[in-house]
Amino acid sequence: MLAAYRSSPVNRSAQTTAVLDQLDAANNHARRCFDALREKIGSERDATPSTGAQVVALRFTERAGRGQISLCQHLSVTAPNPAFWTPWAPGRIRCSACSAQSAQRIKGTPEDRRCDSCQHDSGGSIYQNAVLIPAASLKLPELIAIQLPIVIIFGLCPSCQRVNNGNTTHAA
Ligand SMILES: [Zn+2]
Numbered sequence: 418m419l420a421a422y423r424s425s426p427v428n429r430s431a432q433t434t435a436v437l438d439q440l441d442a443a444n445n446h447a448r449r450c451f452d453a454l455r456e457k458i459g460s461e462r463d464a465t466p467s468t469g470a471q472v473v474a475l476r477f478t479e480r481a482g483r484g485q486i487s488l489c490q491h492l493s494v495t496a497p498n499p500a501f502w503t504p505w506a507p508g509r510i511r512c513s514a515c516s517a518q519s520a521q522r523i524k525g526t527p528e529d530r531r532c533d534s535c536q537h538d539s540g541g542s543i544y545q546n547a548v549l550i551p552a553a554s555l556k557l558p559e560l561i562a563i564q565l566p567i568v569i570i571f572g573l574c575p576s577c578q579r580v581n582n583g584n585t586t587h588a589a
């Protein structure tokens with residue numbers, strides 16, 4: 418997963434330990450955000466990611482692999498924090514505040530009704546979903562590569578939701 422998208426090298430120094438500690442904290446924080454989100458949308462905690470979720474996660478890793486995702490101004494690999502990615506605004510990984518703003522911007526627009534897996538209009542009943550990509554660090558002799566923990570938030574239409582293997586969710 419680490420190689421799947423651009424991670425930034427950080428010089429190994431006294432700072433390194435601090436960054437890794439922060440990464441741990443960010444990871445725990447992201448896990449809490451994710452759990453709260455899953456609870457809110459009524460999704461089972463350890464359910465297998467659905468086919469729709471895999472489609473969305475793949476879209477993320479492909480875009481990131483092409484270097485087409487940047488970080489919002491509040492995020493940095495040297496000060497790790499939970500980060501969010503949404504398929505309807507795919508050019509950026511956002512902090513929680515910027516992510517909330519981006520969700521607000523599509524409220525009531527056709528984008529708000531579009532299924533993030535098949536891209537069709539959901540007809541108004543969209544099922545919220547979330548996937549967590551945990552933080553990781555790769556320690557090399559001279560460098561460490563850091564990947565921020567990322568929560569992917571997306572919506573599925575009823576038919577994509579139906580192929581959810583065992584995930585039970587409620588319409589938003
Ligand atoms: Zn931000």
Ligand SMILES: [Zn+2]
Nearest residue numbers: 532535574577
């Ligand atoms: Zn769909």
